[in-house]
Amino acid sequence: MMIDFLYFQLLIVVLVIMLFTSMFRILREYERGVIFLLGRFYKIKGPGLILVIPFVQQMVRVDLRIITMDIPSQDLISRDNVTVRVNAVLYFRVLDPQKAIINIENYLEATSQLAQTTMRSVLGQHELDEILSARDTLNTDLQRILDQSTDNWGIKVTAVEIKHVDLDESMIRAIARQAEAERSRRAKVIHATGELEASKQLLEAARILGQQPEAIQLRYLQTLTEVSSDNSKIIVFPLPMELGRILQEMAGPYAPGKEDKDPDSPTEMT
Structure with missing residues (x-):
């Protein structure tokens, strides 16, 4: 009987120790414990060492990390x-x-x-x-x-x-065609814008050259210099416009397309 009583006491001690140790819970820094007391919300505990009474309180862990x-x-x-x-x-x-x-x-x-x-x-x-x-x-x-x-x-x-x-593959091809058409449109717009700006610059250059005839001669000499530096077999010499006008004035009444007329000859009557 004495041995049975000792075993019973030992069992009680072990149960008390287990019950006592189960009362303590450790919550990490990013954890919180939602405590329920007899099924009703009691409080939020943590982090660190907390106390939960067995059979009376229940705890649910919640992670607060992202x-x-x-x-x-x-x-x-x-x-x-x-x-x-x-x-x-x-x-x-x-x-x-x-x-x-x-x-x-x-x-x-x-x-x-x-x-x-x-x-x-x-x-x-x-x-x-x-x-x-x-x-x-x-x-x-x-x-x-x-x-x-x-x-x-x-x-x-x-x-x-x-x-x-x-x-879908069909939609990917359609988007590719749309992007290609958009790039082509932008290229045409850029080209047209460049032509417009170039025409404005040429118009301004023509005005400046027209104010000083010597500038046209200098431009002509510069063009000859650029042509002479080319190694091609065919050399084209630009002819100044003034030279054509001088030749036309020198031709006078003997220019092609004009007939000689005698001022003393009688005039034909119709």
């Missing part, structure tokens, strides 16, 4: 009726552990589902060109909407980043 969540690829139709697949990444953290545990059953799953539906809804209101080019604006809109929707869950959405926008 969580990186991948949003799966979503099929959506843009406003200009183009089917695309878009995936993104979501960054959020728990600000209020009490709301995150009490107001929502599983805040991780709820945030993921909300991000998927919000991304389909928001991107579906924009055209394909906006989805491809205005990603910063779309990311800001998604972050703002998700942050407002998860505020009652004690969650702060810090950022949303669209990663990939997948298109």
Whole structure:
């Protein structure tokens, strides 16, 4: 009987030690403990060493670090009726552990589902060109909407980043043709603008040269210098316009196309 009593005492001591040690919990710096007292919310404890009374109090750990969540690829139709697949990444953290545990059953799953539906809804209101080019604006809109929707869950959405926008092969070829046509249009506009500026400069140069006849002669000599430096077999000498006018004046009445007339000859009467 004495041995059985000793075993019973030893068992009681072991149970007390186990019960005593289970009362102490250690929470890391980024963790908080939501304490429930007989099923009702009591307080938030942590970090560090905390005391939880067994069978009376229960604790739920909550991580306060920023969580990186991948949003799966979503099929959506843009406003200009183009089917695309878009995936993104979501960054959020728990600000209020009490709301995150009490107001929502599983805040991780709820945030993921909300991000998927919000991304389909928001991107579906924009055209394909906006989805491809205005990603910063779309990311800001998604972050703002998700942050407002998860505020009652004690969650702060810090950022949303669209990663990939997948298109069909036919749409990729259409975009390539559109880009090629746009480059061709820009090239034509640039060429036309250059022709316009060149014509204005030539007009101004003609005015300056017309004011000083000596300038035309200097230009003629410069042209001869440039021609003489060429090693080609054919050399073209530009003829000054003044030389043609002088030759025409020297020809006088003997220029081709004019008939000699005797002033003493009688005039034909019709």
